[in-house]
Amino acid sequence: MSARRKTWQHWAGWWLVLGLLALAVPTAAQAPVEVVRQGHVAADSLYQLFYLPIEVPAGTTEIRVQEDYDHAGGNVLNMGIYDPRGYQPGTPAGFRGWSGGAKTTFFINAQTASTGYVPGPVGAGTWHVLLYPSTIAPTGINWKLTVTLVPGAAGQAFRPTPAPAVANTRPGWYQGDLHLHTLHSDGRRTPQELADEAVAQGLDFLISTEHNTNSANLSWGTYARPNLLLINGEEVTTTAFGHWNALGLDYTTLIDWRYAPRDSAIARYVAQVHAVGGLAIINHPFFPDTVNRFRFGVRHFDGIEVWNGRWDARNERALAWWNALLRQGHSLLAVAASDTHTAAPSPNQLGRPRTVVRASSLSRAGIMQGLCRGRAYLVANRPIGLTLTARAGTQTADIGDTLAVAAGHAVRVTLALRGAPAGTVTLRGEGGVLAHGPVAARGTTALHWRLPAAGLPHYLRVEVRTPAGAVLALTNPIWVLPAPR
Ligand SMILES: [Zn+2]
Ligand SMILES: [Zn+2]
Known part of the structure; x- marks a missing residue:
């Protein structure tokens, strides 16, 4: 062996040893760092946003956050987190998760995270934990935050694994639940459990609507199947100003919730939903009476959730509001959804109620276009189905369509109702009830009405109710328009 070769091997060996030491030393030598912050939220700080800076050193592999506060007196201190890419409202790049009041502890690392939070590298720099009090007892809230920064290699x-945008390409009427929650916000079920239950309930599609996070949307591809379309959405949630659903989003889209009901702000955020082909729906506008009451301008929105869970007085108010807006000339979509959080027994059971949509395919684009055109009816549960058709001369229109009526023509309306218990049907226009009829229990009811040419309404819609008054089915309007001569 020559002296030259021996020297080369000698130094190469030393560099290898030094390199291994450089890799090994930080993980072996550093222990997790604990950062503790404490404070008091005064009783007059309701709905204020508190951002707590946390310095995260390079080489951190996991961040763990533990929130402690006195829950007595109904205190709720919601929690979320932003990474060094920023936390300014409307700039979602730094968003790393939100659990509202549903969790008091979470973690994030490169591979995985608590539900509601976004996995990925734990970048060095200033992170911000967001605390948002939505209920404060008169004595305020004493809180303590313990953040543990775990060093190590990120891996x-x-x-x-986003859900496929298409389940099948066949046109048809598809049944879906447009509002639901899993462990990714304040629901109790896993995405797997919800997908299994959806198939058992005969649902063709679900729209995922977790509160203020897109974390579930990042993995719906794991649970999609040939007979179940999974569509991304988000329930944009403020306790102060109400809830609304952003439906039909890209899996990367996050719609911010941190603004008051100024028209310029809400218009900008609804425009973000429209830009990806989605719809903005006002949720449970009168639900409950003390908080979550909807306070944004209705003119920015595409529709109203007139039916949330089991039929009740608050749904009746929402239906009356939608009806009044229709009469004023606003063509808003009505939707029904369960807002399910837990398995039965619950007034909010998956698929009860549900929205049935006429779509060109069982795909995100097909369903969103069907909804956008008002081609949808709402039913209390699975067995109920209906067909509503209006004809004038040679023209025919289904739900959501416009019927062009030549001068002097009457309009013939046909309703075929399947699977409903005994009750009553009403045909309605802007002037109120145009006609009514009985429902034969559980069979098929066929009703035919003729509306004379004089005084035709601007729209037609149907309500089906039990003898006690609970809604069993409800259609969006067929629009009636005098045909140009
Ligand atoms: Zn809600
Ligand atoms: Zn909800």
């Missing part, structure tokens, strides 16, 4: 980063 392979999380890869999203």
Whole structure:
């Protein structure tokens, strides 16, 4: 062996040893760092946003947050987190998760995270934990935050598995639940459990609407199947100003909730939903009476959830509001959804109620276009189905369509109702009830009405109710328009 070769091997060996030491020393030598912050939220700080800076050193592999506060007196201190890419409202790049009041502890690392939170590298720099009090007892809230920063190598980063945009390409009427929650916000079921239950309930599609996070949307591809379309959405949630659903989003889209009901702000955020082909729906506008009452301008929205869970007086108010807006000339979509959080027994059971949509395919684009055109009816549960058709001369219109009526023509309306218990049907226009009829229990009811040419309404819609008055089915309007001569 020559002296030259011996020297080369000698130094190469030393570099290898030094390199291994450089890799090994930080993980072996550093222990997790604990950062503790404490404070008091005064009783007059309701709905204020508190951002707590946390310095995260390079080489951190996991961040763990523990929130402690006195829950007595109904205190709720909601929690979320932003990474060094920023926390300014409307700039979602730094968003790393939100659990509202549903969790008091969470973690994030490169591969995985608590439900509601977004996995990925824990970048060095200033992170911000967001605390948002939505209920404060008169004595205020004493809180303590313990943040644990775990050093180590990051490893392979999380890869999203978004749901496929198409389940099948056949046109048809498809049944869906447009509002639901899993462990990714304040629901009690896993995404797997919800998908299994959806198939058992005969649902063709679900729209995922977790509160203020897109974390569930990052993994719906794991649970999609040929007979179940999973569509991304978000329930944009403020306790102060109400809830609304952003439906039909890209899995990466996050719609911010941190603004008051100024028209300029809400218009900008609804525009973000429209930009990806989605719809903005006002949720449970009168539900409950003390908080969550809807306070944004209705003119920015595409529709109203007139039916949330089991039929009740608050739904009746929402239906009356939608009806009044229709009469004023606003063509808003009506939707029904369960807002399910837990398995039965619950007034909010998956698929009860549900929205049935006429779509060109069982796909995100097909369902969103069907909803956008008002091609939808709402039913209390699975067995109920209906067909509503209006004809004038040679023209025919289904729900959501416009019927062009030549001068002097009457309009013939046909309703075929399936699977409903005994009750009453009413045909309605802007002037109120145009006609009514009985429902034969559980069979098929066919009703035919003729509306004379004089004084035709601007729209037609149907309500089906039990003898006690609970809604069993409800259609969006067929629009009636005098045909140009
Ligand atoms: Zn809500
Ligand atoms: Zn909800």
